[in-house]
Amino acid sequence: MEGKGMKILMTTDTVGGVWVYSLELCKALQEYDVEVHLAAMGAWPSEAQKQQVETIKNVTLYKSDFKLEWMEDPWEDVEKSNKWINSIYHTIYPDVVHMNNYAHIGEDWTCPTLTVFHSCVQTWWQAVKGTSAPTNWDRYTQVVKESLEASDIVVSPTQSILGKAKNTHDFSSPAKVIYNGRAMDASEEKEKEPFILCIGRIWDEAKNLKLLSHIAKNLPWPVYIAGTRINPGSGEKSEFENVKFLGKLEPHEVEEWMQRASIFVSPTKYEPFGLAILEAAKSGCALILSELDTLKEIWEDSAAFFDPENEADAQERILQLINNEAARKELSERARNKAKEYSSEKMASEYMDLYREIINNKSKPKLATV
The missing domain is CATH 3.40.50.2000 (Glycogen Phosphorylase B;)
Structure with missing residues (x-):
């Protein structure tokens, strides 16, 4: 070789x-x-x-x-x-x-x-x-x-x-x-379920997960967040309301949740690439992402974008996909196809x-x- x-x-x-x-x-x-x-x-x-x-x-x-x-x-x-x-x-x-x-x-x-x-x-x-x-x-x-x-x-x-x-x-x-x-190996396709998934370090202010906590009570679907609550630098534990906290998941558990989730949301204020987003796209989730230069460079028209400083904008984008199954499926397919490039x-x-x-x-x- x-x-x-x-x-x-x-x-x-x-x-x-x-x-x-x-x-x-x-x-x-x-x-x-x-x-x-x-x-x-x-x-x-x-x-x-x-x-x-x-x-x-x-x-x-x-x-x-x-x-x-x-x-x-x-x-x-x-x-x-x-x-x-x-x-x-x-x-x-x-x-x-x-x-x-x-x-x-x-x-x-x-x-x-x-x-x-x-x-x-x-x-x-x-x-x-x-x-x-x-x-x-x-x-x-x-x-x-x-x-x-x-x-x-x-x-x-x-x-x-x-x-x-x-x-x-x-x-x-x-x-x-x-x-x-x-890796783009074919994963088992499961029927999508009506919930929203987000993954990130809960303690990282840049992940902006409090935005989801604030708007979750206004959404008809439950919001799940996977990630550790403990800041490895300080040992402090983060607290959130209105979301279902999954804790730190092993890779096979993350894959299972992504295969089931209909929508994946990333409200981050800072994301140089986003491997979790790529994994979600590969699993066929419809993507709703922060309107960052890095994420727009990667996903182009294969995701819906919102202002990470604007809770109303995020809520509107999420509700649009929840209420429109055809649009949700189309965005899911675009994300899955785009993921193949990475x-x-x-x-x-x-x-x-x-x-x-x-x-x-x-x-x-x-x-x-x-």
Whole structure:
């Protein structure tokens, strides 16, 4: 195979969508006989997460509970995790380092390094608060910029978030967009039921789930929210009214709920890509999404959009689909077809092309910036 013998050191975290992205990519890279050494941080992997990795034959998992750079008072852990990742590097000597977080690029590494800009606190703060993050985030912001500058190339899941990353961090490294993907294997089609589903970190202000809590009492269908209530940074628990709270679900449970749900709503104020939305589309849910540049870039006319600051607008869009079965089915079919454009196979193919390119160009001048 074209990737035979390639060895990748990849970082990931266990507390968000980066975990799902990482495993999807690792699974798809099996087609190329790529060996992935996956260094996980943020929290110890759960038993379910460890079992997920065990099914992916090309992956060696390295476990830790080191705090991530965006967590509260993380810097002692960041220093320890730097040494930990560096020791993995000097044990396996990878062909490529694929970073899914910031702060860990070694000064003496000789292989090319790719950093994926999934998100950051500054772009989050700008989207959610309408201003830059306060000065207590200055050290974090400097670490992000240094990580992006130290990379041979920066990858982003949408053109829109890449533009925000460049404007915010003013990095000079070349950059490329590779859309995230999910496996497009045929799932069992179930009869859709009259309820609304939403998935997200309940504690994350950007997810804007209180909007659904506020309007749920005015909707004829029940609203279900899946996701953890506990903020991993502070340990605080979020409270909501008027919705049915499902808690943190395992992947097979998420799939079952999505196969049953007629409508999937995402009221988020900040979403660089949205893997949960992609999964919902793949499961045939009609999508009602926040009118964000990133989401419009991905879904175009395959979703209904609303202003995430306007509860009345969100309620009107949801009621329109609840009350119009034909429109709901048409939007469901559009979403399912659009989801096929974002497969894990396509994602892996584009990453493989990029891995080869940066390996070949490591000793040459930097690639032209996109």
